[in-house]
Amino acid sequence: MSELHATPIEQLRLDNVHAFYGESHILHGIDMKVNRGELVTLLGRNGAGRSTILKSIMGMVGRRTGSIMVNGRETTRLPAFRIPRLGAGYCPEERGIFASLDVEENLLLPPTVRSGGMSLDEIYAMFPNLYERRRSQGTRLSGGEQQMLAMGRILRTGANLLLLDEITEGLAPVIVQKLAEVLVKLKERGLTIILVEQNFRFAAPLADRHYLIEHGRIAEEISAAELPGKMDLLHRQLGV
Amino acid sequence: MTLFDIPTAALLGQLMLGLINGAFYALLSLGLAIIFGLLKVINFAHGAQYMLGAFVALLLSRHFGIDYWAALILVPVLVGLSGCLLERFLLRPIANQNHLYSLLLTFGLALIMQNLFTNLYGSSGNAYPTPEVFRGAVNLGFMHLPLYRAWVIVAALAVCLAAWFVIEKTRLGAYLRAGTENPQLMQGFGINIPFLITLTYGFGAALAAFAGVLAAPLYSVSPTMGANLLIVVFAVVVIGGMGSIVGAVVTGLAMGLIEGLTKVIYPQAATTVIFAVMVMVLLLKPNGLFGKGA
Numbered sequence: 001m002s003e004l005h006a007t008p009i010e011q012l013r014l015d016n017v018h019a020f021y022g023e024s025h026i027l028h029g030i031d032m033k034v035n036r037g038e039l040v041t042l043l044g045r046n047g048a049g050r051s052t053i054l055k056s057i058m059g060m061v062g063r064r065t066g067s068i069m070v071n072g073r074e075t076t077r078l079p080a081f082r083i084p085r086l087g088a089g090y091c092p093e094e095r096g097i098f099a100s101l102d103v104e105e106n107l108l109l110p111p112t113v114r115s116g117g118m119s120l121d122e123i124y125a126m127f128p129n130l131y132e133r134r135r136s137q138g139t140r141l142s143g144g145e146q147q148m149l150a151m152g153r154i155l156r157t158g159a160n161l162l163l164l165d166e167i168t169e170g171l172a173p174v175i176v177q178k179l180a181e182v183l184v185k186l187k188e189r190g191l192t193i194i195l196v197e198q199n200f201r202f203a204a205p206l207a208d209r210h211y212l213i214e215h216g217r218i219a220e221e222i223s224a225a226e227l228p229g230k231m232d233l234l235h236r237q238l239g240v
Numbered sequence: 241m242t243l244f245d246i247p248t249a250a251l252l253g254q255l256m257l258g259l260i261n262g263a264f265y266a267l268l269s270l271g272l273a274i275i276f277g278l279l280k281v282i283n284f285a286h287g288a289q290y291m292l293g294a295f296v297a298l299l300l301s302r303h304f305g306i307d308y309w310a311a312l313i314l315v316p317v318l319v320g321l322s323g324c325l326l327e328r329f330l331l332r333p334i335a336n337q338n339h340l341y342s343l344l345l346t347f348g349l350a351l352i353m354q355n356l357f358t359n360l361y362g363s364s365g366n367a368y369p370t371p372e373v374f375r376g377a378v379n380l381g382f383m384h385l386p387l388y389r390a391w392v393i394v395a396a397l398a399v400c401l402a403a404w405f406v407i408e409k410t411r412l413g414a415y416l417r418a419g420t421e422n423p424q425l426m427q428g429f430g431i432n433i434p435f436l437i438t439l440t441y442g443f444g445a446a447l448a449a450f451a452g453v454l455a456a457p458l459y460s461v462s463p464t465m466g467a468n469l470l471i472v473v474f475a476v477v478v479i480g481g482m483g484s485i486v487g488a489v490v491t492g493l494a495m496g497l498i499e500g501l502t503k504v505i506y507p508q509a510a511t512t513v514i515f516a517v518m519v520m521v522l523l524l525k526p527n528g529l530f531g532k533g534a
Contacts, residue, residue, distance in 0.1 A: 084430035100417040110429035
């Protein structure tokens with residue numbers, strides 16, 4: 001965390017969050033707190049509920065109870081479309097690139113939610129591939145380019161809390177490396193990032209803290225400093 | 241001069257009339273396609289909203305002396321607003337139910353409106369005066385084209401083109417296209433999808449009403465005018481592909497022309513030819529000519 005924030009500013013706080021899809025009870029009382037500028041990962045096996053935590057924050061689950069504070073505002077009673085306007089930017093696991101829009105239209109689609117977002121030029125500078133293919137249909141891009149598009153799309157809006165779901169999944173190592181560099185830059189800009197990640201080797205050097213999620217609960221909270229001592233536990237739990 | 245034993249003048253004349261019908265098909269199927277795209281509602285009230293457009297224009301002229309040009313703007317706004325209310329208070333509560341519910345609801349509303357107007361104004365048609373500037377005809381060489389009919393083609397095509405521009409080239413259109421694909425993610429970007437849905441339904445209803453005002457001086461204004469047309473328009477939408485904007489417009493015009501052509505070649509089949517085309521398209525390309533897959 002940067003010295004500028006000597007007193008940490010609470011960016012996100014979950015208190016006893018339960019989430020449901022129809023009859024299925026997915027999250028069983030999640031408590032977590034993320035400060036401004038932190039990069040936190042949610043580790044766990046498939047189906048542990050990591051993506052559901054992000055979707056709960058965005059109001060995209062069937063029902064949620066407990067308390068979810070985004071930038072100091074309670075959101076559990078807000079309609080889903082109000083939550084991004086508090087500064088939350090969401091990058092879904094399936095990337096959500098729109099086939100009926102070209103690359104630039106995809107980039108310009110999400111409305112600005114607060115000031116301080118990146119300009120189109122800055123995003124193109126960060127992802128030169130997107131500039132070259134700005135007139136292509138969004139879904140014609142390669143998997144890696146689509147991922148860059150899905151990330152670039154939320155950087156323009158000024159969102160300062162990024163929820164990134166499995167951004168390295170299925171991508172070539174060179175692109176994963178590129179995404180790691182991008183995350184470092186975003187962290188330098190003071191953005192708060194929550195990363196759902198399967199690729200532990202990608203996440204470990206970037207993160208300030210890790211939450212290990214199991215069966216819809218937080219099984220363990222591990223700071224970057226504690227990580228070396230917890231490797232055995234993680235190997236056992238994640239099978240990495 | 242003849243072509244396949246058909247006088248060229250008759251052929252061109254019928255094609256021109258077909259183009260006018262096609263302009264109405266295009267306007268109406270465009271509205272249906274936009275509504276279906278975002279709401280997944282098969283709007284059976286569309287014919288009634290077209291009829292409402294013609295009737296409101298007639299009543300405004302009779303009781304308030306509001307002329308054609310003012311009606312052309314005012315009536316779509318009024319019917320569009322009524323569409324917004326209909327969506328907000330009747331369609332939204334059943335939005336998460338099976339699509340059959342909205343189909344039945346709009347069908348029921350169409351019947352109510354149709355019969356209400358029949359009760360109030362009788363089932364026979366009412367004449368709406370042709371605006372002064374369009375009285376008269378222009379000689380095209382092969383036919384005398386009444387000026388008003390020429391205007392209908394121009395106005396309908398202009399509105400279709402404007403709608404296409406808004407949908408394909410503007411930010412609002414991008415919201416509409418993206419919302420059609422993935423409404424949940426659009427909410428995740430901060431787009432008020434429920435509001436966009438209300439606006440879209442209102443816009444579709446306004447398009448139908450615009451077509452109704454255009455039709456008023458051309459056909460007699462009667463409570464069943466929409467019901468008769470809607471069946472053909474649904475066939476057009478099926479041929480073009482549900483939810484395809486360009487498909488709706490192109491198919492609408494093409495079907496009008498095919499109908500006109502059939503009137504010359506084999507008049508007995510003119511009213512059924514569109515349905516024959518629909519059957520063929522359904523057999524060969526079930527998603528429609530411009531459909532993108534199920």
